[in-house]
Amino acid sequence: MKSGAMVLGIIGGLIALIYGFVGFGLGSLADAGQAGSGTMVKFLSLVLPIAALIGAGMVKSKPVVGAVLMALAGLGFVLVLGFNFFSLIPVVLLGLAAILGFLSMQEDTKNPVGTV
Numbered sequence: 001m002k003s004g005a006m007v008l009g010i011i012g013g014l015i016a017l018i019y020g021f022v023g024f025g026l027g028s029l030a031d032a033g034q035a036g037s038g039t040m041v042k043f044l045s046l047v048l049p050i051a052a053l054i055g056a057g058m059v060k061s062k063p064v065v066g067a068v069l070m071a072l073a074g075l076g077f078v079l080v081l082g083f084n085f086f087s088l089i090p091v092v093l094l095g096l097a098a099i100l101g102f103l104s105m106q107e108d109t110k111n112p113v114g115t116v
Contacts, residue, residue, distance in 0.1 A: 005101040009056025014049075015089055019049070019087075023042070048073045048080070066101050071094070074098065
């Protein structure tokens with residue numbers, strides 16, 4: 001489950017990163033009109049995908065922390081982009097990755113270290 005969570009998190013994070021670059025460009029255009037008006041959009045456009053990718057990378061060693069990061073990134077994308085078709089592509093992938101990450105925590109408790 002951890003490998004599946006990592007793969008889905010990486011794919012969702014990379015798609016979110018593409019959206020983040022577009023959001024950063026739109027925030028830069030807003031800054032061109034009035035200084036400081038697109039600062040938060042630019043910040044969130046880069047922080048959310050990076051958090052998703054960090055969570056995807058951490059899900060193998062620390063599944064709960066990685067799952068929380070991916071879930072927060074997915075929730076942040078819904079809050080920033082709204083609930084539409086384009087926002088659901090990375091959100092569904094990150095949500096499934098977060099669920100798999102949380103479920104893999106139970107897998108660790110069933111098989112303690114040293115047992116088969």
